[in-house]
Amino acid sequence: MKIIKVTDAIAGGRVAFEVFREKVLAGAKVLGLATGSTPEELYKQIVASDLDLSELTSVNLDEYVGLSAENEQSYAYFMKEHLFAEKPLKASYLPNGLAEDPTAEAARYNQLLSEYPVDVQVLGLGRNGHIGFNEPGTAFDSVTRVVDLEPSTIAANARFFEDESQVPRQAFSMGIANIMSAKTIILMAYGEAKAEAVKGMIEGPVTESLPASVLQNHPNVVVIVDEAAASLLS
Ligand code: GLP
Numbered sequence: 001m002k003i004i005k006v007t008d009a010i011a012g013g014r015v016a017f018e019v020f021r022e023k024v025l026a027g028a029k030v031l032g033l034a035t036g037s038t039p040e041e042l043y044k045q046i047v048a049s050d051l052d053l054s055e056l057t058s059v060n061l062d063e064y065v066g067l068s069a070e071n072e073q074s075y076a077y078f079m080k081e082h083l084f085a086e087k088p089l090k091a092s093y094l095p096n097g098l099a100e101d102p103t104a105e106a107a108r109y110n111q112l113l114s115e116y117p118v119d120v121q122v123l124g125l126g127r128n129g130h131i132g133f134n135e136p137g138t139a140f141d142s143v144t145r146v147v148d149l150e151p152s153t154i155a156a157n158a159r160f161f162e163d164e165s166q167v168p169r170q171a172f173s174m175g176i177a178n179i180m181s182a183k184t185i186i187l188m189a190y191g192e193a194k195a196e197a198v199k200g201m202i203e204g205p206v207t208e209s210l211p212a213s214v215l216q217n218h219p220n221v222v223v224i225v226d227e228a229a230a231s232l233l234s
Contacts, residue, residue: 001202001221005230009190012224013041016122016186019222021051023120023184031058032121032179033083034132035075038188039122043082053089057116059109060094061123061132061179065146065170067097073160095144095172102146106172109144113178121182125189128152129197129210133173136209142175156193176214185221187212192228199232 006012020042031053033039046053060075069076076094084092093112099105123131128150134142135150148170149157158164179185189198201212202223208214215221 001216001218001223003202003223003225003230003233006224006226008226009038009188010041012188012190012226013039013045015224016042016188016222017045017049019184019186020046020120020122021049024051024053024056028119028184029056030116030118030120031056031089032118032174032182033058033060033079034122034124035060035062035078036124038124038190040082042122042188046083047086051087053087056089058089058092059113059116059118059174060092062171062173063095063097064168065097065102065172066168069094069097071097073166097168097172099172102172106144106146109172109174110178113144113174113181118178118182119184121179121185123179123185123187123212125187125194125197125201125212126153127156127193127197129200129212131176131179131187131212131215133171134176134179134211136211138176138208138211140176140180140208140214143177144172144174146170147173176211180214180218183220185215185218186224187215187221188224189229190226192231194225194229195232198223198225198229202233
């Protein structure tokens, strides 16, 4: 793991953009994208840049079960707002939150991922160490499926909804094995609320109890953290 410490999320987004840009210029064709507040500055930088993504394909990590792409809280909507409307790609894929047959939808997504192996995966970090929506206890050999969200994740994400009761209880998420297949991974984490998870991810044992710790086994990970998120590192 390469660890880069920055002063704040703005500086982090700029550093992430430089790594991202280098990979795209070097020929990356498939982007694995993430939502949440963490990658917002990276997406701003991409939109403001002259980087041409029109020949690239993206696959997103996850989507809430039950939300349509038109729902403002859906990850499809987030991606359109923050990136795709301004910087369209050749094709962009997310799981379909309204799929009638969730098992078939997960299988479709795994098939898609085998057709589009990810070159650069962007990741945020959950407060409990989750990546995508792979909550603590997720098997390292997991692939895309429907997951139950932890109460702490529902509470953390409630800030984007009218109230906590509106937060979906389930999501489609790429699995740990899907994430680990990416050639390069850029993980960003900002703020004190992420400090415990950052410490476990970097200095703790590799354990399914802290999903992000699996990244210690990946050959090409760049971790970008601000001072608050890095505050518990020794
Ligand atoms: C959600 C997403 C994750 C994201 C995490 C952190 O649970 N599924 O992909 O990394 O939240 O969100 P934030 O960046 O808003 O702190």
